[in-house]
Amino acid sequence: MAETETAIQSKVNAVFSSFKGTENELLPLLQRVQEELGYLPQEAMLEVARFIHVPESRVYSAVSFYSQFRLKPAGRRHITVCRGTACHVRGAEKIQETLERELGIKEGETTADLEFSLEAVACVGCCALAPCIVINGEKVLGRLTPQKVQRAVQKVKKEEGRQDAQKDHPCEPGDVL
Amino acid sequence: MTQVNLTIDQLDVMAEEGTTILQAALANNIYIPHLCSHPELRPAGICRLCLVEVEGQLLVSCSTAVAEGMVVQTATLEVEKIRRLAVELMVAEHERTCLSCGKNNDCKLQEICRFVGVDEKRLASLQPAERKLVDSSHPFITKDESKCVLCGICVRTCREIQGAEAIDFISRGYATKIGTFGARPLQESNCEACGECVIRCPVGALLPRGFARPSREVETICPFCGTGCGLFLGVRGDRIVSVRGNPGHTTNRGRLCVKGRFGWTFVHSQERLKTPLIKRKGRLEEASWEEALELVTAKLGRYRGEEVGVFASAKTTNEEIYLTSKFARVVLKTNNIANVAHLCHANTVRGLLPVTGSAGMTVPVWQIKEAACLFVTGCNPTEAHPIIGLEIRQAVRSGAKLIIANPREIPLCRLPHLRLPLRPGTDLALLLGIAKTILEEKLLDEAFIAERTLNFDTFKASLEKFSLAEAEAVSGVPAERIREAARLYATSKPALIFWSMGITQHSHGHKNVWALAHLAMMTGNYGKAGAGVAPLRGHNNVQGATDMGATPAWYPGYQLCPGYELYPRFGKFASSKEKFEAAWGCELPETPGLSTVKQFNPRARGWGGPEMWDLPQKIKAWYIIGTDLVNSVAGSHGVRQNLEAAEFVVVQDIFLTETAKLAHVVLPAASFAEKDGTFTATDRRVQRIRRAVTPPGLAWPDWRIICELAGRMGYGDKFAYQDPAQIMEEIASVVPLYGGISYGRLEKEELRWPCYGQEHGGTPVLHVDRFLRVEKGEFWPLEYELSPELPDEEYPLVMTTGRLLPHFHYNMTAKVEGIEALGGKDFVEINEEDAAALQLKSGDMVRLVSRRGSLLSRAKVSKAILPGVVFKPIHKGAVNLLTSADFIDPMGTTPNTKVCPVRLEKA
Ligand code: SF4
Ligand code: SF4
């Protein structure tokens, strides 16, 4: 969810209360702020820079370097592609490429309508199902092929229009994705 | 320094301990390819091209220190193999358009390829990276990512040299690039557009726009601020095509700010005045020199003494200002000779005469980094004196304490500092609070006070009734914070105090200055390296304008005029009228003259006795050189009215300024790049400027125009100079402070006044054993004083004014397209609380109304300014329509520009 500037500010300030404001707190601070907000909006990064007196460019550099940080809010369906060894051997790269093509975004990005976001991570612990992806951190889809992925995405996209009424429920039980 | 012995490629080599293998090799003419190392930056070990072998081990030579007995091999098979691979990978990804690249022949990557030898075939087998678009959105810098080799030199430059830290590596892996916060365009980041990264980029990834290679270079001085940076103008034919910082100049050491590096194109602006202009039927029409000079001679020649006002330009040379001062007194027989210093540091200059005998910055700019404490008040060096801002940043990064007193959060606030966010106009209360703490907590330098100063007890007694509680109540700064600042200042030595208009532009400004000088005397901060006071002078040569006597109070060299024998205690302060009558060979006027504000608002109160407050306007004609008074004088409406009503006005300038438009005759002058002369920097350094190109059209150097006019008015014998060098000889003969200055010496020596004679080496540090002129420093009693015009219900906000980094004033930088693009937008900055109350958001059109006028601008809502205060840059929108010229300082005559009550309305 994108937040209003004031909401961001108060949440960020709440996080700051348990930190001292020193330079070496940069990464833990960013992690905590992201936990609160779900991503790191520019306003929040600027506040962090001010709080620990480091240049804003350095904060942005760190955020863009570590894949754990998100510059945009996650989509309603946040897709994690496993790039662990087992999945890699079984074609995770093709899976990721397919997702990127179908969704029109790159790993680490969110679609403009905030519907999907994509992230690549190391082993998610379901190697038996390799190659696999995880939806919103809970639903694992395994033994995938590019074709399966493509069909699934297209199906969801088609349903999109009809499911407007249910948009508050990020991932319906019956969804493939 | 201990030397270590090592061998590099079988050669015995000696190197200082702590140097790197790369440095040792290069110093001995042994080349090792290197890309990411730069002599002015800390090693980063990024490119790995500088590999060498030491006892079978591969080491990065740019980040490995030499050691005794080390055996280094720079070209083993192993090294060469790895190096070639690294270079080839780099080159494969590099957009190879060398012939059309601005860096061709000057490129480090080419140099390395030549040395390593890359194989086209192998390169072809490597996949080229995709071509990225060249970013030309910045007015002065082109960025071509496809040429970037990710050496990080720009990132380290921006951090270590500039201290702006606007850029860094962003993203990771193949996507890694150099960028700003949020990957925004440079101009939307903290970038200060200094171009330091550009000149250090080893390849063509960062290039300056609009530069070409010059066919010759001319060493000269920057024409913008008083820092006085050295630069080289690159010339091709008769045009300037580049600018480069002078690495050998001790002030800037090669660095330049955005104005100095990119602001030069005003010289070739189409808008330069190219011919004299004469007003006929209300329109300025082109005329010949003969016509114009004849007219001026006939008309201006009619007025004498109190009927005429003369303005010298703080942008012109010492020689020209000296002549202006002489012209006013000798030819026009008037002491009404003024310059813009009366709007800024006159309160400092005249204020400090009876305190420390001189208002000069006590130490050279290069000594700033030796200070242990920097007290920055009422100024914003990063934007107004950028290279001094860099020196402050460097001092703080190497451990100096920083105290900042300012109602606004200035860029220096990004450094660790103690902030005193005072309300505008309450400086004196704050400073007296600091003095009181120093007294109470016995942080004084008793010995210094006893040996080198007078009247300390009078000052002490004047503080008797003053309390920290009062300081807090008036200034809004918590008493404890004031105490903390006092302790920090008094115990970290040497300490240096910086100030500018925030301190002086008050009708009691001289008292603020006294308080600051008193703080320095109380703590013994005079006469030592890195210690004392640094009143930062605005214009490139406003120091010279003061030195050369472009002021009613003194002839050149602070030698007083009749009516100004202010300090009877010191015989030397008596009038120098006779001396100058002898030197200039004629009688000089007796009547004291009027300074800037008084010439246009003779009813201004404050200066002189009450009998001087309500004077009638006696001036009927003005001769104004290089000063845009209609924009720069407080209460500018009055200036316009006076000039419109005047019988005759001559303006001599390089552009048709708002002031020039009101003139009867306009004379076209040469710019700094088109003449010879000297400028005196804020740290008293006298420096040569040199002619690089010819003036446009018929324009002449100011000195030549003045001499021509003097000749036609019958004073040719007293204004017969072959060249500026000759004028300097005359200056040296009548101004003891400049007694030893000559063009010959300036070629080789770094001279700061006082420089008394050929044998005298100049004075880097002032007041070493005794205070200049007054021998002993003198304390004066001080009491807190309110600003004369305060906010009320109708005008609840206080407006203060200031400069923006890219700009200088109204004219020169406004003619530079790129500077307009960077900083051309006008705004009024307002605190978020005040904005909320007025339901304003950034970008809204607002009307700014004072008791004297109103103007339109756009709101900029910010946290960086105190509630109740608004800030308006001076460059656009005629801000002085709002300010007042009614109250001026009793000593310096500076008006109360910095505290102007206003209200803001949604427009
Ligand atoms: S832009 Fe230039 S200086 Fe910066 S990393 Fe790239 S090549 Fe190096
Ligand atoms: S121009 Fe100056 S401030 Fe801007 S990025 Fe380059 S070094 Fe930094």
Ligand code: SF4
């Ligand atoms: S700091 Fe001043 S003198 Fe130096 S380059 Fe900038 S404008 Fe010119």
Ligand code: FES
């Ligand atoms: S490698 Fe993908 S689940 Fe383990």
Ligand code: FES
């Ligand atoms: S020059 Fe040594 S690693 Fe780049």
